[in-house]
Amino acid sequence: MVFEEKMIMNGEPEDEEEEEEEEEEEDMVDPIEVVREKCEATDHCVHTRERLEQCQNRVGSRSSTEEDCTEELFDFLHARDHCVSHKLFHSVK
Structure with missing residues (x-):
């Protein structure tokens, strides 16, 4: 009984290992997210993002319009x- 109480109070070694594994998983970064951020900074992507933002501002400033920014969004996503x-595959091991 005393041994069980000490195990509960001190924690089992397995619990510590599980916590360490969870901490390691949190540090992992998806390589596609890193590459996307770099690609969004290129000239072509910056230009298409600006066109998308202009369209969103234009559509957002109107109370009723049939215009949407689907074409601009697809252009940006295609460029990125x-x-x-x-x-991407150069950064994956």
Whole structure:
């Protein structure tokens, strides 16, 4: 009984190992997110993002409009994904 109480108060070694594994998992970064951020900083992606933001501002300033920014969004995503497709597998081990 005393041994069990000490185990509960001190924690089992397995609990400590599980906590360490959880901490390691939190530090992991998805490589695609890193590459996406780098690609969004390229000239072509910056230009397409600016066009998207201009469209969003224009549509948001109107009370009723049929315009949406689907084309601009797809242009931006296409530019970013095109850049990512060339760089992603170089960073994956």
